[in-house]
Structure formats: C-alpha cells, structure tokens
Amino acid sequence: MEIALQQLVNGLTVGAFYALIALGYTMVYGIIRLINFAHGDIYAVGAFLGLSMYGLLALLHVQNAILTTLLALIVSMGCTGLLGMLLFRVAYRPLLHARLSILISAIGASLTLEYGLLLIYSPSFLVYPHLFGRDGPAFAGVSISWLQVLIFVSSIVLMAALYTMVHRTKTGMAMRALAINQDAARLMGINVNRVIGLTFFMGSALASFAGVLTGLYYSQISFLMGFLIGLKAFTAAVLGGIGNIPGAVLGGFLLGIMESLAAGYYSSRWKDVVAFGILIVILVVRPRGLLGERVVERM
Amino acid sequence: MRNRFVIGLLLVFLVSVMVPGAGAQTGTIKIGVPVPLSGGNAKMGTDIVQAATMAADEQNAKGGVLGRKLEIVSFDDACDAQQAVTAAHKLVDAGVVAVAGGYCSSAAIPASAVYHDSGVAFVADASSNPKLTDQGFENVFRVIGRDDQQGPYAANFMTKNLHAKKIAIIHDNTLYAKGLATATQDALKKMMGVQVVFFDAITPGEKDFSAALTKVKSLKPDVTYFTGYYPEGGLVCKQFKDLGVSGKLMAGDANNDPTFIKECGAASTGVYITSTPLPQDQATAKAFITRYTARWKQDPGPYSALEYDSVGVVINAMQRAKSADRAAIIKALHQTNAYSGATGKITFDQKGDRKQVLYITYIIKGDKFVPTGM
Numbered sequence: 001m002e003i004a005l006q007q008l009v010n011g012l013t014v015g016a017f018y019a020l021i022a023l024g025y026t027m028v029y030g031i032i033r034l035i036n037f038a039h040g041d042i043y044a045v046g047a048f049l050g051l052s053m054y055g056l057l058a059l060l061h062v063q064n065a066i067l068t069t070l071l072a073l074i075v076s077m078g079c080t081g082l083l084g085m086l087l088f089r090v091a092y093r094p095l096l097h098a099r100l101s102i103l104i105s106a107i108g109a110s111l112t113l114e115y116g117l118l119l120i121y122s123p124s125f126l127v128y129p130h131l132f133g134r135d136g137p138a139f140a141g142v143s144i145s146w147l148q149v150l151i152f153v154s155s156i157v158l159m160a161a162l163y164t165m166v167h168r169t170k171t172g173m174a175m176r177a178l179a180i181n182q183d184a185a186r187l188m189g190i191n192v193n194r195v196i197g198l199t200f201f202m203g204s205a206l207a208s209f210a211g212v213l214t215g216l217y218y219s220q221i222s223f224l225m226g227f228l229i230g231l232k233a234f235t236a237a238v239l240g241g242i243g244n245i246p247g248a249v250l251g252g253f254l255l256g257i258m259e260s261l262a263a264g265y266y267s268s269r270w271k272d273v274v275a276f277g278i279l280i281v282i283l284v285v286r287p288r289g290l291l292g293e294r295v296v297e298r299m
Numbered sequence: 300m301r302n303r304f305v306i307g308l309l310l311v312f313l314v315s316v317m318v319p320g321a322g323a324q325t326g327t328i329k330i331g332v333p334v335p336l337s338g339g340n341a342k343m344g345t346d347i348v349q350a351a352t353m354a355a356d357e358q359n360a361k362g363g364v365l366g367r368k369l370e371i372v373s374f375d376d377a378c379d380a381q382q383a384v385t386a387a388h389k390l391v392d393a394g395v396v397a398v399a400g401g402y403c404s405s406a407a408i409p410a411s412a413v414y415h416d417s418g419v420a421f422v423a424d425a426s427s428n429p430k431l432t433d434q435g436f437e438n439v440f441r442v443i444g445r446d447d448q449q450g451p452y453a454a455n456f457m458t459k460n461l462h463a464k465k466i467a468i469i470h471d472n473t474l475y476a477k478g479l480a481t482a483t484q485d486a487l488k489k490m491m492g493v494q495v496v497f498f499d500a501i502t503p504g505e506k507d508f509s510a511a512l513t514k515v516k517s518l519k520p521d522v523t524y525f526t527g528y529y530p531e532g533g534l535v536c537k538q539f540k541d542l543g544v545s546g547k548l549m550a551g552d553a554n555n556d557p558t559f560i561k562e563c564g565a566a567s568t569g570v571y572i573t574s575t576p577l578p579q580d581q582a583t584a585k586a587f588i589t590r591y592t593a594r595w596k597q598d599p600g601p602y603s604a605l606e607y608d609s610v611g612v613v614i615n616a617m618q619r620a621k622s623a624d625r626a627a628i629i630k631a632l633h634q635t636n637a638y639s640g641a642t643g644k645i646t647f648d649q650k651g652d653r654k655q656v657l658y659i660t661y662i663i664k665g666d667k668f669v670p671t672g673m
Contacts, residue, residue: 123337124341134541219534225506
C-alpha cells in the first residue's frame with residue numbers, strides 16, 4: 001500500500017510537469033491550430049534564465065532562499081514570456097496562413113533555441129543550487145517534499161486561473177472568439193495579433209515556471225532538456241483533448257501516473273511502451289481525447 | 300572528339316591534383332581524436348582532446364616524429380552511433396594515420412568498423428564494452444579495461460567488502476551500461492547465497508527515476524549498482540536518498556566525475572564508485588598531472604591520462620616502425636611491449652586488450668572521491 005501510494009506521488013510529480021507544459025501546447029493549438037514544436041525548448045530557456053538569475057543574485061549577496069526563488073521565477077517567467085511573443089512575431093505570424101510552412105518554421109525555432117542555449121551557456125549539464133531540503137508533510141510513510149507539494153498545487157491553481165481567465169474575462173472571450181473564427185473575430189474589432197501574442201506570453205511563462213521548478217527539484221538542466229519532456233507534454237495535451245485547458249492537466253497527470261505504474265509494477269524499460277500503448281487505445285476509443293469537444297467549442 | 304579531348308585533359312588535371320594530396324609524405328602527421336563535444340558527455344570529450352593535444356605538443360617540442368610535426372584532428376561523435384560513423388569517415392578523409400580516442404562504447408564500436416575498412420589503427424582510451432575488441436578487428440586496441448573485468452570486480456567488492464546478499468542492478472540500455480550490468484549479474488549468479496533482486500533500465504535523458512527506485516525500495520536490497528553515465532547517475536543518487544531506499548549505492552566508472560557529486564549534493568556522501576584509478580591515485584601519473592594542470596589550468600578528468608597514453612602508444616609505434624604508414628602503425632602497435640605511460644605499463648594481448656588492468660573502489664566523502672579498496 002505504501003509503495004502504491006509512493007508510486008502515485010511519483011506519477012503526480014512527473015505529471016504536474018507534463019501538465020504545466022501541456023497547457024502551453026493546448027492554448028496555442030486552441031487558438032491558431034499550430035503545434036508549437038519549440039514549446040519544449042521555451043521550457044529549457046526558462047530553466048536557464050532562472051539559473052542565470054540565481055547566479056546574479058548570488059553575486060549581489062542575496063541569500064534568502066525564498067526571496068531568490070521568487071525573483072528567479074518572476075524574471076524568468078517575464079523574459080521567457082516575451083521570448084514566446086517574439087517567437088510568434090518572427091517565426092509564426094508571417095506564416096499564419098501557410099499550414100505546412102509554419103510547422104517547419106516551428107521545428108526551425110526549436111533547433112535554434114536548443115543550439116542557441118548550447119552556444120550561450122554550455123554543451124554539458126548545469127547544476128542548480130540545492131536550496132530546499134527534503135522536508136515535507138508526514139504522510140503514511142510516503143516520501144513527499146514541500147517542493148513536490150508546490151509543484152502539484154501550482155499546476156492545479158494555474159490551470160484554474162487560466163480557465164477562469166479564458167471563460168470570465170474580456171480577453172478570454174476574445175481568445176475564444178478567435179478560436180472559432182479568426183476573420184469574424186477581426187471584423188468584431190478584436191486585435192487578433194495582440195490576443196495571439198498574449199496567448200504565447202502566457203504559455204511560455206507557464207513553461208518557464210515548470211523549467212525553474214525542474215531545476216530546483218531535479219537540480220540538473222541541459223540544453224536538450226526540453227526535447228523529451230516536450231514530446232511527452234504534447235502527448236498529454238492530445239490525450240486530454242488538445243485545445244482544452246482542464247484536459248491538458250488531466251492528460252498530464254494521467255500520463256505521469258501511467259508511466260509510474262508501468263515502471264513500478266512491470267518494468268522501467270517498458271514503461272514508455274506500456275504508457276503509450278494505453279494512450280493509443282484511449283485515442284482509438286476517443287479520437288478527440290478525454291475532454292476534447294467539438295471544434296467550435298475549444299478552450 | 301573534341302569533347303573527349305577536353306574530358307581527357309580534365310582527368311589528367313584531376314589526377315595530378317589528387318595524387319599528392321592522397322599520398323603526402325610531407326607536412327604534419329595527423330592523429331584522429333573522435334569524442335563527444337556536444338550533449339551530456341561533452342565535458343569528457345573536452346578533457347580527452349586536451350590530453351591528446353598535450354601529448355602531441357610535447358612530442359613536437361622534442362622535434363616531432365620522423366622529423367614531422369604531429370597534429371591532433373578532432374570531430375564530435377556526440378556519443379551517437381550515426382554521428383560517430385560520420386566523424387570516423389571525416390577523420391579517415393582528413394588523412395589521419397591512426398585514431399586515438401573515443402568515449403562512449405555505443406559510438407566507438409560502429410566507428411571501429413570504418414577504421415577497420417580503411418586500415419587505420421584505433422586505440423580506444425575509454426570504451427570498455429567487450430564487443431569492441433571481440434569483433435576480431437586487427438586494428439583495434441584499448442588502454443582501458445573491459446566491462447567483463449569490471450563487472451566481476453564490482454560483484455566481488457559488493458559481496459566480500461560490503462557483505463551484500465540482495466543486489467539491485469540498474470542500467471540505462473546503452474551498450475556500455477548494459478554490458479557492465481550483465482557482466483556484474485553473471486558474476487553474482489556464480490556466487491552462493493547472493494541474489495539479484497532487480498535488473499532493469501532507466502531512460503537516459505529523462506530526469507525522474509523515482510518510479511523504478513520506489514520498486515527497488517520495496518525489494519530492500521543491500522547494494523544497488525548503477526552502471527550508466529554520470530548525468531543520470533547524479534539524479535539516481537539524489538532520488539535514491541530522497542526516497543529512503545535501504546542499503547548502499549554503488550556506481551560504475553562512468554560516474555567518476557565531480558558533476559555526479561554536484562548534482563546529488565550532500566546525499567552523495569558514502570556512495571561507492573568502481574573505477575580504474577584516477578590519475579592522482581597513480582604514482583606513474585604524478586608528472587603528467589603537474590604538466591596537465593599547468594597547461595590547462597584545471598585538473599585532469601578521469602580519462603585524460605588514458606587518452607595521453609593512447610596517443611603515447613601511437614607515437615611509440617611510429618617511432619619503432621620508423622614510418623607513419625597506416626599498416627605499419629597497426630603492426631607496430633601489436634608489438635607494443637611494456638610501454639611506460641602515465642597509467643602504468645601498457646602491453647596488448649592478442650585481441651588488442653590491455654594486459655593487467657587495475658580496478659579500484661572510491662567512496663565519496665564531502666566533495667571528493669577517496670580510494671577505499673582494491
């Protein structure tokens with residue numbers, strides 16, 4: 001029982017990272033039907049910017065772990081968000097009406113970011129400071145740290161905030177309008193490019209949040225760190241129903257738990273085979289994903 | 300008619316241009332060094348190139364070989380089979396007379412076939428998978444030990460020194476890690492009252508191995524042996540301690556790097572590493588370390604001395620053969636007899652493996668690898 005609970009916690013932790021990244025995929029897809037292949041690398045950029053910020057604060061002798069982490073998160077999320085907007089402006093906006101070219105442009109953007117990080121930072125692994133220990137809530141012999149709690153809670157809170165924003169605010173309404181029909185939205189006086197830019201900003205900021213937390217939790221980052229997790233997060237978004245915000249989080253958690261159970265009760269070597277096998281079955285039964293809706297009701 | 304004449308002229312021109320390029324007996328003597336210069340193992344690659352450059356420069360200061368200067372040519376193999384083959388072709392095309400280097404077995408083994416086809420000697424400094432020399436290529440040598448030597452050594456250490464009865468083995472499905480894991484398992488199976496309770500792989504490039512480690516925890520092993528590379532090793536170490544897995548953690552020689560300790564943090568204290576001795580623990584390497592540190596302003600990496608010796612035996616072979624001809628170098632390498640390098644005496648056996656390899660176990664204390672037993 002203890003082991004089963006521990007595997008659940010392991011799965012939820014990995015799943016929360018998938019969920020945070022999947023939100024970015026799903027929002028961009030929901031609005032402009034683009035699979036933003038560079039999204040995983042945006043996550044990596046966020047992690048590196050966070051590390052730079054820790055380095056800078058250490059130089060300025062700011063020692064408080066919570067204060068430095070907050071500053072690193074804010075600065076990294078802000079800068080990465082702006083990078084996401086820049087990416088849209090440079091690589092995607094001119095190609096919005098060329099379906100295939102924009103995909104290739106996304107792959108190009110992904111490689112540019114990866115190897116840009118390699119050149120600017122380092123080809124090898126970088127190590128985050130060990131700031132937070134292993135203390136956590138005591139819970140039935142299961143090992144949980146406060147950092148894991150934070151990762152899990154923040155993924156839920158951010159999803160809820162995003163959902164409320166999309167469904168309760170004017171900007172959100174503009175986003176939904178855009179998702180249904182871009183031209184009609186433009187005729188209604190919506191500034192299409194501004195709204196898409198904002199979507200990129202929010203998705204990228206969320207990815208950067210996940211990036212900094214990855215550094216803090218696993219302590220190791222590298223320029224290629226976004227590739228594999230980007231693929232998994234994209235899978236999670238599809239599993240939950242791409243374009244659907246709660247779906248992305250549900251898909252993330254589900255994929256994380258499936259992987260963890262497959263590794264724990266079958267074999268770690270086979271965990272991707274098992275997890276993705278189940279995924280194929282789910283998609284065959286529900287082609288639009290678990291919470292996927294009819295096209296007009298995205299987001 | 301006229302066309303044929305023009306083509307004929309062109310051919311004559313081409314041949315006259317190409318011939319001196321192919322058979323150049325003047326200019327520098329090139330030695331190839333294929334290593335990972337990108338990806339997770341890039342640091343090891345840099346260490347290796349620095350050691351090779353130093354070996355060549357020192358020889359050049361003494362007047363080079365056969366009156367010609369040595370030149371180190373290096374290409375990135377990224378520890379990847381395909382890139383390694385590309386790098387191997389590039390080295391052969393660049394006209395190297397021999398190759399001394401390599402890091403990952405999964406890159407070295409496919410590349411060795413290219414060197415074999417081109418008749419170029421390949422002295423591996425760090426690739427320890429048995430298959431490399433078991434292929435029967437007469438041009439392949441190595442100055443490091445084999446995993447089927449390290450495996451039994453590790454099995455012996457955990458049962459005799461650590462008195463382990465239940466053992467978990469984790470690899471990462473790469474050629475090197477799986478080979479070492481299998482060799483260790485085979486050795487353990489021959490021992491009485493010892494049980495391998497877990498034998499599975501994690502995925503390199505991922506960061507969360509807690510699911511596999513939770514399973515290990517439930518099996519309560521006395522020793523867990525990780526045979527992959529240090530980028531994942533540091534994470535395994537951290538998560539092993541975080542989850543409170545019982546017993547001791549041990550890791551193979553690819554974890555013998557300070558980054559392992561940095562990633563794992565304070566939890567790395569008490570972790571065992573099986574390895575060939577680091578340069579600083581070998582009497583023969585003292586002078587090498589002094590020169591390396593002075594030249595590169597940093598400590599030598601775990602494979603620097605081995606690479607220094609790889610280039611050393613190639614130079615030695617050229618001097619004995621009095622030739623920089625590819626075939627002559629291979630022949631002379633086979634006759635290498637007790638070459639005294641920074642890692643001790645080097646003699647190759649029939650297969651090209653080094654005779655008498657030493658293994659040692661380190662224990663991590665603070666931020667240092669401390670030798671604990673042979």
